[in-house]
Amino acid sequence: MRLIVGVDIGGTNVVVGTLAEDGSAIYGLRKERTRTNDGPDAVVQQIAAMVEQSLEATGTALAREDLDVVGVGIGSPGPLDTKQGIVLMTPNLGWRDFPLRDRVSEAVGLPATLDNDANCAIFGEWWRGGARGARVVVGLTIGTGIGGGIVLDGRVFHGASDIAGEIGHMSIDSTGRRCKCGNYGCLEAYASGTAIAARAIEGLEAGQESGLPERVNGNLGTITAQVVYDAAHDGDEYALEVIQDTAHFLGTGVANLINIFNPEIVVICGGVTAAGERLFGPLRKEVARRAFKPAVEVCRIVPGTLPGTAGVHGAVAAFKVQSWGEA
């Protein structure tokens, strides 16, 4: 059995796992805080050490000493140049024009490939998760921000210069909130985990009654999206409203994607899936009321099924495509 290592670099964590070539099994999963402060070379060393540990654990799990490891697929925040394997810029990590692919390849002594982290997450869901086998897939990864990925005919769609899929920066209100990206009314500014928490806090500060403050000992600034989901789970009316509003914003964005792409599946990954049917129910209703009916009828809106490892799966699938033409 041939193995491929997947590396998913985030602003917060690095996740590494070793996959069977066909994605049927994952071994030696490792997760560490990204050594952001020490610069890109330190992160390369961190990745090399994590890959070594992952392979060791894989050897133990398979009870084999010699593993047939083919290469390393890397997913990283961008924008980046997938062909050259270069990270052009990552605001979160502070890198610029860094040849990440070749540095990692040298450090681990294996061939490597590079693709965008959100692309990888959605590609992973297409390969082995909730969007498996669909010909036209659009996906969102909702966490601190909102990333996106587009998978057409089993390939990540990269656009003209590897920037395609920035779905979180689709404006759903041309005169709306200013987004960090400079645009106004971006989906990310309303429906990211950060935005969900911010909207919840705004309402509380304006006097909304809710059990939320009690959950954080009155420390409103520490409310996270997860705290909102937990309160909604326990029946807090206001928290449910915040999720309902999220469905409105997200539904506008997803309806746009359905009218534009006519996808078979819209897959939604990340922390927001913790809201479960409390979000997905109203979301599907909002989409049905907005998007073209025949397009809605052929599209399933599903949560990702690979929480925590979608990016690793997709980085491996992207390695296969870049190396051999298909995943």
Add this chain to the structure above:
Amino acid sequence: MRLIVGVDIGGTNVVVGTLAEDGSAIYGLRKERTRTNDGPDAVVQQIAAMVEQSLEATGTALAREDLDVVGVGIGSPGPLDTKQGIVLMTPNLGWRDFPLRDRVSEAVGLPATLDNDANCAIFGEWWRGGARGARVVVGLTIGTGIGGGIVLDGRVFHGASDIAGEIGHMSIDSTGRRCKCGNYGCLEAYASGTAIAARAIEGLEAGQESGLPERVNGNLGTITAQVVYDAAHDGDEYALEVIQDTAHFLGTGVANLINIFNPEIVVICGGVTAAGERLFGPLRKEVARRAFKPAVEVCRIVPGTLPGTAGVHGAVAAFKVQSWGEA
């Protein structure tokens, strides 16, 4: 030289032209009011007669009696089933589940293919117009409504069920104007020719000073987008403002498309191109201020260069793709 006939069916007009197989020349261009009131069979007869006239004129132009005519490409409003050649529904024409492709094919005695009218217009611009040769093209046709088309690697992108590309029904204001399609805040509700005229009239009714009323003898209801462009051309401040607002709305939509598709070219077709640089200048500025910089840098925003015949060109290109795999 082999010839292919292109048929572009619109709610207002049917346009027919005979093209050299490589798109290098167009002959026997015919344009007639669509016989909408008499039902789909009457339109099929109309098309057959126009094809015959077009071929006659082509024979005269080429001074030949025997033409090598390979087939007929048809562009029609949708939604439709391109594989089966069926128009599923056209609100403007009132058709439902009509086997347009085969009816036309029988009536003219030639093989025929069917694709969406807006797709055809953008595909025509890719094949022989303003978006020629680009690998990733997104296009808008702005007239009564706003249609869209996506061309990837020389093929129209159809999505899962031939509905992809409904760019006019991307919401740019989640709580905005209700659109005929049922959604709120659709781009079409702000930036179509109809919406441009409606916005101009609203302002006048609210007391804006302008030379516009004089141009229509005080009959505000007869103001069209073209009247607004003409007034702007002559320096009317208010008309210029209306166009500036159009650039704001359209710029929001185009910036979204650039963040999502990272295209090489965004091509804009239809009557709105008559506004020229008065629209395209502010539009490019608005896009630059909203979309991701590296994506803006690789993207040209251009008017279509095949006014009146983009659809005919694209219908022929679509015939080639459906028949032989490429245009």
